[in-house]
Amino acid sequence: MSQPEIRYTESPDGAPLGYRSRPGKSPTLFFLPGYASDMDGTKAVALDAFAEARGLAMLRFDYSGTGSSQGQFEDGTLTGWLDEALHLADTLIEGPLVLVGSSMGGWLALLAAERRPERIAGLVGIASAPDFTDWGYTDVEKDALRASGRLEQPNPYGAEPHVTTLGFWQSGEALRMLDRTIAVDCPVRLVHGASDNEVPVEIAVRTMEKLRSADVQLTIVKGGGHRLSARHEIEAILRAVAALVGETH
8 A cells, every 4th residue: 555645735724734536436435533643644555555446535634733734733722623524625625525534533523513514425433522621520620611622531542641722622612522413414323332321422423423424334344443543443444334335355
């Protein structure tokens, strides 16, 4: 497999955003990474190999302040990263697309699908975390955020602390979805680990129940954690994507 080279485009604010674009047939797969993640993670690379093998177009990018994109991570907000995703969809992708979002990217995918309903052929949420600014923090942690403007927590994936800023948290609270109908009508496939300690499987069930679409399926992977990066877990994700693009896997 040969990965597409990193290219750059301007964000709505004019900052360079790094992306990898694979030409091919529609619908285009558009991958949205998780919080503090980037476009070159295990799942994104596996999805790109899937697209290459089937001649499908694919786009993946780094949010501002992450990976190859410019900016400071602590300046990022959910609203800003949603605007970036919509901007790339509007300027770099022609025709229908299938959104594939991981964790926070699953939340962004749902928000993007509401804002571009005519473009979205399907959506795959991988350990999707809508509204995690609500249920993902204790009252004590929320009070600390309001008081100091930022929160540092242990990071299970690296030595650097997991940082949340007040700006990000407030933007997430303004975009909460699980207390209303999620106005998405395309086919949706949710893949979630039964042993996910970061996003409880109950969130996937709530998301399924709140979606307006009549074509929603939830796959629960026994023993699966939040990352869902083991081979059989990625296979489950790719089967969900294949079903939405009319391929067998």
